[in-house]
Amino acid sequence: MSSISSKEIQIERAKTTKIDQVDFNNIDFGRIFTDHMFVCDFKDGKWQTPKIMPYQPMTIDPSARVFHYGQAVFEGMKAYKDEAGKVWLFRPEENHARINKSAARLAIPEFPKDYFFNGLHTLLNLDKDWVKPGMGNSLYIRPFVIATEPAISASPASEYRFMIICSPAKAYYSGKVRVLFAEKFSRSADGGVGFAKAAGNYAAQFHPTNLAKEQGYQQVVWTDANTHEYLEEAGTMNVFFRVNDTLITAPTNDRILDGITRKSIIQLAKDNHIDVEVRRVSVKEIKDAARNGSLKEIFGAGTAAVISPISAFEHAEEVFELPNIEDSFASIFKEKLLNIQHNLSEDLHNWRQEVK
Template sequence: MSDQLNYNMEVIKVEKSRINDVDFNNLSFGKIFSDHMLICTYKNGAWNAPKIVPYQSLTLDPSTKIFHYGQAIFEGLKAYKDSNNDVFLFRPDENCKRLNISAKRMAIPELPEAYFMDGLKALLQVDKDWIPTQDGSSLYVRPFIFASGRGFHASPSDEYTFIIATAPSGPYFSGKVTVLIEEHYSRSANGGVGYAKAAGNYAGQFYPTQLAVEKGYNQVIWTDDNTHEYIEEAGAMNIFIRINDTLITSPTSDRILDGVTRKSIIDIAKSEGIPVDVRKITVSEVIEAANNGTLKEIFGAGTAAVVSPISGFGFKNKDYILPELENPYANKLKKRITDIQTNKAEDAFGWRVKV
């Protein structure tokens, strides 16, 4: 794959920006969209040159294959602006790499790295003013690919569309959440597409999560598909469990997404001297730790929320409340990672990328 674009990208700007209509002090997550988007199509066996155009609706034929066979993948990352008005991304190369891992699993042609990386940077330069500076806010970036070819035949599409759209957003979650450990439904299975960021993975989560919400919980903790004995993920996030002073997280697999925030938290925790154990952990071990007082914290980790502390969980019609700690790992790790992302602290890992 090419390391850089070998042409001048076409940029078609909006006639009038919508930015003055936006209240940047009261942003919800992912509901307001910036002026422009990047678009790139795959036709006749090759990806065509990307271009930047005004954010707009798409017109699709009813036979477009995404509607019928679900070939769709996406990524999520954020852009930040520091006090000097400089723009930064956090480990975008990992998102590009994972997009193509997902593409391969879903029989979608891999995207040239330069189309992702240079295209993203060009888009952010055009919509730089849309990056919020309020605490907890950022410009959420959504790259995605979907099958845009037509036909009812059950086969991979012959055409695809790649888009990067952005949304100035406030915090994903506010406060702590309660979760229900799932005993019946599964997020993914061995040999499946759980490790890919495929759209259908999330569609399949909505119904079990809805059932948990009806019981008074905010989210679901997913367990393995075979025995439901092992903790795997928390909602759409990777999960960390602190027993005594050790932070435990499940290893990635066919079923578990290789989260960028997850791997960053592991490295930051180790640099802080926090013991990290990447291993399978059973529901029974978590229950036992809750009963004997050694369970200190559970939190989710993902791009949107960064770190989401869990205040309690339910299992087999019983609720377990986690202790209120003075200096939880969750707060310390979230601050370390967000300070790197927003250029408020030294980046000893080389993760921060200036646009």
């Protein structure tokens, strides 16, 4: 495996900054990008010298395999700035491991750890002014890999481009979300790429999500492809159910993304002596719990949204409104997560990594 130090990264600084043109109080998620980006190409069987350059369009051949066979994977991370001006990452080792796991599933070469972290830290130090302090503020980080070899034969590419771009962020979803339990469409199937952050996974969700929006719902809670009897993920998030005082979530498998926020919530629940069950969750069980009043809350969890409470769900033309409760698990876990991420509370599990 190749290795590289921060000093070996080629850096071209932006001549001017765009930051003064940004209203950080009014940001649409993922539409504004920082001054620089990280780029590293894979050619001749190895990763080349990484570069950091001004954020800009790039030229790519129309026959690049990514356009024809979908070899593309990505990650979602965030950087946070504390009250002392220090910048922190949250569990970044997990992101690096997961993008390589995703890449392997799509026959993309593994990206070296020191390239990833030295490149990321160098990029964040250049654009650290874009990381705004304050609860709820963050810098969303998007590492991704695409197949760039110009060839349209149906086989893995021999050339790739790894990039990191960054976008200032506030809340992903505002308010509570209404969801539709899927009866026909599936996010993924056994033996597929559901566990990977493959670009095509998300494209395949857009049509059924649009159909749900036409019915007044913001997201779809996906069910298993074989029977549509078991609940798996909520839109682009992992999903949790609170029945009485027990927190329930589906186990990860080759259909379900191994969410970093998901595993953090499970650990926080254990830390706070909340019963957690990681098991299959049936549609019938949740509908029955809603009818008898034991279903207290449902919420989605992910890097972009952090935690998104769900206020209602529909299945088989039956609508269930969830109660408004004080001290919800969703609000408790969100506060605890944000406090750790913003360096406002003790980090018992060493999840924070300072950007130096």
